[in-house]
Amino acid sequence: MVWKDEAFEIxxxxxxxxxxxxxxxxxxxxxVQKSCYLVSLVDNDYISGDLFAAFKEI
Known part of the structure; x- marks a missing residue:
């Protein structure tokens, strides 16, 4: 992730x-900066998407 370093630097x-x-x-x-991951989740189904449905099973 190219932008991770920039985000944590800010x-x-x-x-x-x-x-x-x-x-x-x-x-x-x-x-946190040294031990965590920065994650970006994107749901491209703008009309009927349910990005967090995958996490309901966890």
């Missing part, structure tokens, strides 16, 4: 920078 420069170095909130944001 998150780090914008949101995380509001907290001092070593702050637990900043550490959480940095941990």
């Amino acid at each position: 998150w780090t420069r914008g949101w995380a920078s509001l907290f001092r170095e070593g702050d637990s909130s900043r550490e959480l944001l940095e941990k």
Whole structure:
């Protein structure tokens, strides 16, 4: 995902920078950035789509 790095970079420069170095909130944001995946779900059936139906079975 090309845009993942850019999205997380904005998150780090914008949101995380509001907290001092070593702050637990900043550490959480940095941990999420390093350990989570950024996912984009797209349903191309605009009229009768049900994107979240697949998750009902989980």
